[in-house]
Amino acid sequence: MLTFTDTYTYTPRYQELDFWQEDQLLFDIETTGLSAKYNTIYLIGCAYHKGRKITLLQYLAETPAEESEVLGAFLELCKDFQGLLSFNGIRFDERFILDRCQKLQIPTDALPDQHFDIYKACRGMKSILNLPSYRQKAIESFLGIHREDKYSGGELIAVYQSYCNEPDDEALTLLKLHNYEDVAGMVEILPILSYAHLKDMQIRITDLSLSSYTDYQGIQNQELTFTASTSFRLPAPLRLHTDDYYIILEDDSIKGTISLYHEKMYHFLPDVKSYVYLPEEDMVIPKELASHIAKEKKQKATPATCYIAKVDTYLMVPDALECSDDIYFFARAYKDKKSFIPYKKSYVDETFIARYISCLLN
Numbered sequence: 518m519l520t521f522t523d524t525y526t527y528t529p530r531y532q533e534l535d536f537w538q539e540d541q542l543l544f545d546i547e548t549t550g551l552s553a554k555y556n557t558i559y560l561i562g563c564a565y566h567k568g569r570k571i572t573l574l575q576y577l578a579e580t581p582a583e584e585s586e587v588l589g590a591f592l593e594l595c596k597d598f599q600g601l602l603s604f605n606g607i608r609f610d611e612r613f614i615l616d617r618c619q620k621l622q623i624p625t626d627a628l629p630d631q632h633f634d635i636y637k638a639c640r641g642m643k644s645i646l647n648l649p650s651y652r653q654k655a656i657e658s659f660l661g662i663h664r665e666d667k668y669s670g671g672e673l674i675a676v677y678q679s680y681c682n683e684p685d686d687e688a689l690t691l692l693k694l695h696n697y698e699d700v701a702g703m704v705e706i707l708p709i710l711s712y713a714h715l716k717d718m719q720i721r722i723t724d725l726s727l728s729s730y731t732d733y734q735g736i737q738n739q740e741l742t743f744t745a746s747t748s749f750r751l752p753a754p755l756r757l758h759t760d761d762y763y764i765i766l767e768d769d770s771i772k773g774t775i776s777l778y779h780e781k782m783y784h785f786l787p788d789v790k791s792y793v794y795l796p797e798e799d800m801v802i803p804k805e806l807a808s809h810i811a812k813e814k815k816q817k818a819t820p821a822t823c824y825i826a827k828v829d830t831y832l833m834v835p836d837a838l839e840c841s842d843d844i845y846f847f848a849r850a851y852k853d854k855k856s857f858i859p860y861k862k863s864y865v866d867e868t869f870i871a872r873y874i875s876c877l878l879n
Contacts, residue, residue, distance in 0.1 A: 518576060518577065518578055518579065518583045518586040518587055518590065519576075519577040519579060520574065520575070520576055520577075520590065521574070521575040521577070521693060522572065522573070522574050522575075523572070523573045523697075524570065524571070524572045524573075525570075525571055525573075526569050526570055526571075527566070527569045527570075527571050527704065528569070529569075530705070530708070530752070531708035531711070531750075531752040532708060532711065533704055533705065533707040533708055534566065534568075534569065534704075534707075536707040536708070536710045536711075537566065537602060537704065537707055538599075538600065538602075539565070539566060539567060540598055540599040540600060541565075541598060541599070541600045541601065541602040541631075541633065542563055542564075542565055542594065542595060542597075542598040542600070542601055542602065542629070543563060543564045543565065543601075543602040543603065543700060543703055543704070544561060544562065544563040544564075544591070544601060544602075544603055544606065544610065544700070545561070545562050545563075545603065545604065545606070545610065545696060545699045545700050545703065546558050546560065546561050546562075546610045546613060546614065547559055547560035547561075547562075547670060547673065547677075547692070547695070547696050548613060548670075549581070549674050549677065549678070550674065553612070553613045553616035553617050553620070554616070554620075557578070557581045557584045557617065558578070558584055558587060558588065558613065558614065558617055559577065559578045559581070559584065559587070559677050559692075560575060560576065560577045560578070560587070560677075560692060560693075560696050561575070561576045561587055561588075561590075561591045562574070562575045562576075562696040562697060562699065562700040563575075563591065563594060563700065564700050564701070564703075564704065565597075565598065571704065573697065573700055573701060574594065575693060575696060575697065575700075576590045576591060577689075577692065577693070579680075579681070579684065580681050581681070584617065584621070585621050585623060588614065588617060588618055588621065588623055589623065591614075592618075592623070592624075592625065592627045592628065593627065595627045595628055595629060596627045598629055599629055599631060600629050600630075600631035600632065600633065601628075601629050601631065601632040601633070602632075602633050602635070602703070603632065603633075603634055603635070603636075603703075604634070604635045604636045604653050604699075604703050604706075605634065605636035605637075605653075606632065606634055606636075607632055607634040607637060608634075608636075608637075611628070611632060614628070615628070635703065635706065635707070635709070635710070636651060636653075638709075638710055638713060639651050639656060639709055641713070642712050642713055645712055645715065645755070645757070645878065646659075646709075646712060646755070647757075653699065653702060653703070653706065656706045656709050657702055657705065657706055659709070659753055660705070660706060660708060660709065660752055660753050661753060662702065662705050662706065664698045664702060665694065665698065668691065668695050670695065673691065673692060673695055676688050676691050676692060677692055680692065708752035708753075709752070711749070711751060711752060712751070712755070714749075715766075715878040715879075716875065716878055716879045718747050718748055718749060718875070718878065719747065719748035720745050720746075720747055720748075720771065720871040720874055720875060721745055721746050721747075721871065722743055722744075722745045722867035722868075722870050722871050723744050723745055723746055724742075724743060724744045725741065725742075725743045725866070725867055725870055726741070726742050726743075727739060727740075727741060727742075727777075727862075728740060728741075728742050738776070738777070738778075738779075739777040739779070739830065740774045740775060740776050740777055741774065741775040741777065741832075741865070741870070742773075742774050743771075743772065743773060743774075743775070743870055744770065744771070744772045745770065745771040745772070745870075745871065745874065746769060746770055746771075747766070747769050747770065747771060748769075749769065750768050750769040751766055751767065751768065751769075754766065754767040755767075757773075757877060757878075760776065761775065761776050761833040761855075762774065762775045762776065762833075762877065764874065764877065771874060773874075775832065775833075775870075775873070776833070777830050777831065777832055777860050778830065778831045778832075778833075778857070779828075779829070779830045779831075780828065780831070780849075781826055781827070781828045782826070782827065782829070782831055782847035782848060782849055782857055783824040783825070783826050783827075783847060783848055783849070783850070783851070784824055784825045784827070784845045784846065784847050784848075785820070785823060785824045785848065785851060786801065786823045786824060786825065789818050789819065789820055789823045790804075790818075791803060791804055792804065792818040792823050793807040793810075793815045793816070793817065793818055794815065794816045794817070794818040794819070794822040794823065795807075795810070795814060795815055795816075796814075796816060797814060799826060800825075800826065801818050801822065801823050801824065801825075820851065821851040824851075825845075827847070827859075829847075829859045829860075830859065830860045831847060831857035831858065831859060831860060832857060832858055832859075832860045832865060833855055833856070833857050834846075834856050834857065834858050834873070835873070835876040835877055835879075836856065836876075837876040837879055838872060838873060838876045839872075840858060841864070844858050844859075844864070845858070845859075846858060847859070
């Protein structure tokens, strides 16, 4: 077994080390395939830090027969830590280590019970990040991080097999570099975890205005335009957009637009049995007021017809947004998932928009 150690002082680009506790061992494994039943672990890279000083260790099996030595060295190191930190390690790396240790009859008592998985955390932020992929290299790309290694783990299996048959420095460099950059890269992508705290971000609107524009169909529309400052800086710009809003978060600021809609919408009343629907007028009235109306001109109200219709200017509101009790919610149709409120300048102010943005970030 070969052991490689690199100790260096890390200069944070953002707040990387705030997301990595000193009692967490960061690790990544390289295997000869995806099945622990038929394949082996040939390299484990791991790192820990004291302040900004990072120590990165790599244990390499020069032949498959040295796998038990690699596992033993890793587990011995684990004794000094309370938790693990990995990328997709809960589903793959840790499971693979446990299965290989069981096959080789190696005790795993030293493996920490706590395990934080960066990949799992990123998948939990899919609605916010909206990345095309949640692989480590995709997150590195999002954060503007570029690596020297151009190989995937799968591509290096043949390199390792060739190295086992005929060791050479070029193959060794390729094997070490890929794992090294996976481990070191994990440190660099830790700022991605800051997006999980967007819901706690304090937002202060610095400018809010109403503007008009003409869309591609020649229809005149209105939108709210805003800028705001935030309580912490993001490591990379984030764009959130739907038909209802377009928001850009960059550094410690937010800017964007929120669409307004001038059209007919419906406020659906809950107590259907208390109303009668008048088809010709397209409206409901209380039952007690309908006794003088001819039978053929009225119907029992249903959940879909028991509404108050109103042409007004509306603003889409997120489900989590709390509104005043005197504000009625409208929809474009019965059971439409989107909710709207009439736009009122006296109500939709800086405080409201700050809460609005916070809800979109949850």
